Structures are given as C-alpha cells and as structure tokens.
Amino acid sequence: MTYAYNFNAGPGALPSEVLQEAQEELHNFQGIGASILEMSHRSKPYEAIHNEAQQLIKELLELSSDYDVLLLPGGASAQFCMVPINFLTKGKTAGYVNSGTWSGKAWKEAQKIGKTLVLASGEKEYFKRLPDLNNLGIPRELAYVHLTSNETIGGIQYKSFPDTGDVPLFADMSSDIMSRPIEASKFALIYAGAQKNIGPAGVTIVIVHRPLLERIPEAIPDMLSYNVHAKHNSLFNTPPVFSVYMVNLVLKWIVNQGGLPEMAARNRQKADLLYHVIDTSGGFYRGLAHKDSRSMMNITFGISSPEIENKLLVELEQEGFMGLKGHRDAGHLRASVYNAVPYEHCKTLAEFLADFQKRNG
CATH class of the missing domain: 3.90.1150.10 (Aspartate Aminotransferase, domain 1)
Structure with a gap:
C-alpha cells in the first residue's frame, strides 16, 4: 500500500508502527475475543491502558507525584471555557498572552466568564512574531496567566517560558506537547488536544497541579469540573476509549524512539x-x-x-x-x-x- 506524504495540521500523521499494531489488535484485543472499540471503560484491560497512558505522560514530562493527568473529551476548545469556569472565580482577573488565533479564542471565551487582562499581544506584528514574555508586569492578584506555546496557523512557537512567581501559569500545548523536553514543573496546568503529536482526535490531555484543584468552586456543573474528573480518575463518564488506547500506543512509541x-x-x-x-x-x-x-x-x-x-x-x-x-x-x-x-x-x-x-x- 502506498501512503501519502502527510503534512496535515491536525489530525496529523500517526506512526506507521502504531497504526500497524492497532490494526492487528482491532478485532481481538490481547486475546480476550473483543475489540477495544466495544470494551467497557470499567474493564480491567481498559483501566490498565488508561492508567499506563497517564503514567507515561508524567514520566515523559518528568512530573512530580503532585500532578494529576486527566483524559477528557471535548478537545482543547472545550478547555478554553473550562479553564475560566474552574479558576476565574468572582473578584479575580485572568491574564492572557494573545499570540494568535488559538490564544485569541481562549481569551475570548474567558471574557464570557469573568474579567481578563491582556498581558502581551502580537497583534501589531500581525501575529507573525511572538509577544515578548520577559517583562509581563504580572499583578500578584491574577487568577492565572494563560499562553499558547505554539500557534499552528501563524507558525510561531515559544522556545522558553516565563517565571510567573506565585501566579499559576497555564498553557495550551495542543500542537507541540511531547515534541521536545520542557520544564513542565513551571506550569500549574497544561492542556492539549491529542491529534497532532500524541494520537487521534477525541481525547484531550489535561495536566493539573493537584493543590490548584482546591480552588475550584463546588457549584459548577460536574462535567465541567476538573476536580470531579480528578477524583474519578477521568472515569466520571465514559472516556474516549479508542483515542486513549491510541495515545497510549503513541506514548510507548515515543519512549521506544528515545x-x-x-x-x-x-x-x-x-x-x-x-x-x-x-x-x-x-x-x-x-x-x-x-x-x-x-x-x-x-x-x-x-x-x-x-x-x-x-x-x-x-x-x-x-x-x-x-x-x-x-x-x-x-x-x-x-x-x-x-x-x-x-x-x-x-x-x-x-x-x-x-x-x-x-x-x-
């Protein structure tokens, strides 16, 4: 079979070895006589996949034990509103770095929830150059600082990240997570759609520093609460089982590649x-x-x-x-x-x- 030269921006290319393994296991996963596509998310085989994917993410990013890894549906775009719903509480202001289309969308969603402040913007450069993060002038009372590590549309990417002191640093890393080592401990929250570097569409990785969960109001809907999902190990409702399975295979491929x-x-x-x-x-x-x-x-x-x-x-x-x-x-x-x-x-x-x-x- 002849494969195309795949340069899609997302969903993007998957490793051929992973596709081959998924094909071989599709009808009969690990000899149990059923496909992963028809397996209960409460079954032991799926829970093993689920837990292994979470652990591999932590190991690859060298995260400490006080981080939780959530595997959620909805894409990164759902996080644009989930982040402020959880953390932009009454009387607080959220700081956003506006570097392009996707950071702009995240900022606009946050404006619907509460008060925001643009700390830096690349608009005057038509989003062809990254806003400078060296002197953001971050007010200590900010709820969080949000940035997008890589803008897929403009083709711009941060090589390093700021120290925000006591203010939690959040990042949308949908298009460059697992593409390079980062100092993940700088961040209180990272989210990323899987469909570019670590899997197919359908699952979003959310990495959250556990103490941050204590700030989340109990009054928000359960499906929108990171705290609820963390307490249920991302099994509060049926997760995107096949997408998680594919992410696990890709993560193991990354480990095996070095x-x-x-x-x-x-x-x-x-x-x-x-x-x-x-x-x-x-x-x-x-x-x-x-x-x-x-x-x-x-x-x-x-x-x-x-x-x-x-x-x-x-x-x-x-x-x-x-x-x-x-x-x-x-x-x-x-x-x-x-x-x-x-x-x-x-x-x-x-x-x-x-x-x-x-x-x-």
Whole structure:
C-alpha cells in the first residue's frame, strides 16, 4: 500500500508502527475475543491502558507525584471555557498572552466568564512574531496567566517560558506537547488536544497541579469540573476509549524512539531542512513567521504570486502530498512536521519545492 506524504495540521500523521499494531489488535484485543472499540471503560484491560497512558505522560514530562493527568473529551476548545469556569472565580482577573488565533479564542471565551487582562499581544506584528514574555508586569492578584506555546496557523512557537512567581501559569500545548523536553514543573496546568503529536482526535490531555484543584468552586456543573474528573480518575463518564488506547500506543512509541530529546532532535532536523529551502530561494518562497519566532512544528510560507501558489498546490496534491494548503485565516502554505512525520517525507518535500522553483522561478 502506498501512503501519502502527510503534512496535515491536525489530525496529523500517526506512526506507521502504531497504526500497524492497532490494526492487528482491532478485532481481538490481547486475546480476550473483543475489540477495544466495544470494551467497557470499567474493564480491567481498559483501566490498565488508561492508567499506563497517564503514567507515561508524567514520566515523559518528568512530573512530580503532585500532578494529576486527566483524559477528557471535548478537545482543547472545550478547555478554553473550562479553564475560566474552574479558576476565574468572582473578584479575580485572568491574564492572557494573545499570540494568535488559538490564544485569541481562549481569551475570548474567558471574557464570557469573568474579567481578563491582556498581558502581551502580537497583534501589531500581525501575529507573525511572538509577544515578548520577559517583562509581563504580572499583578500578584491574577487568577492565572494563560499562553499558547505554539500557534499552528501563524507558525510561531515559544522556545522558553516565563517565571510567573506565585501566579499559576497555564498553557495550551495542543500542537507541540511531547515534541521536545520542557520544564513542565513551571506550569500549574497544561492542556492539549491529542491529534497532532500524541494520537487521534477525541481525547484531550489535561495536566493539573493537584493543590490548584482546591480552588475550584463546588457549584459548577460536574462535567465541567476538573476536580470531579480528578477524583474519578477521568472515569466520571465514559472516556474516549479508542483515542486513549491510541495515545497510549503513541506514548510507548515515543519512549521506544528515545523519548523527548530524540523527538526534539528529529523535529529540529525536519524543520531546518524546510526552512533552508525557503531561506535560500532568493525570494521565490518567503517565510511568514519572523525567524526569531519560527515554529518547529508548523512551517508557514508563501510564494511569489497567487497563480504560481495555486499551481504548486495542484502539483503537490498530484504527487501525493497532503495538508499543505494553509489555514483559511492565514492562507498560503503550511507544512506540519509533527513527531510522526518521517524525515524522508520532509526531504522529498524539500526536493520537490526546489525543483518546482527551477521550473517556475
């Protein structure tokens, strides 16, 4: 079977070894005579998968025992409202870093819940450069500081994170979690949709510092309470069983490949390869993000004219490349090179782009 060159921004590529393992186990999981798709979430086989996934997340991020890992439905977009519902309590203000589309959506949802403050914004730079986090001027009474580590649409990514002192630091890491080592202990809460680096769509990882749960009001609906989900080990209602199963397989794949340091080395190599083609094209291709803010996950670029861009997109599709048309909010082109995208696919894309320039430059 011939596979496409998958550069989709999400759901993104999954490791071929993981897909093969899932296929082999689909009809008869571990010899029990039933599929994981039809298994009770209260069964011992599923609970083992569930608990192992939580533990692997903690181990890969080197989290201490006072963190809980939740496996929730709803996507990262549900967290945009769950975060302020849980922590933006009466009389408090939440601080947001507005770095692009997704951080902007999170901020707008929070405004519906309570008072917010924009600590830094990249709007004047058209969200092509990250807002500076060095001098945020964080009021001590803030409920939390929220940022987005990687903006998939603009193709910008933070390389380091601020010290927010006594104010809890929250992050949406949907598009770069498990792509590199991070100092996870800086954060009181991290959330991430799985469908880019660690699995298929359907499950969202929420990592929360346990003392933070004590701040959550009891009056909010149970399904929206992180405290309720933590007390029930994310089994308060039926979890997205198959998605959790797939996340567990991907996490084990990451461990077997060498962990987060190896993921970071591979991802840097892939990104550098494509940025080199853009930067040495003499202006035929142009990177959309400022060089000091470029993402290792989402390489965004334009081309010399709309007509040539359309021609390139047609030829890419004909040659088996998927997902290179940019987001509707930004246009142009975008190559997402998540963990499971092989270097060889990036090399093939780089060679194709160079050849296209020779033929059309």
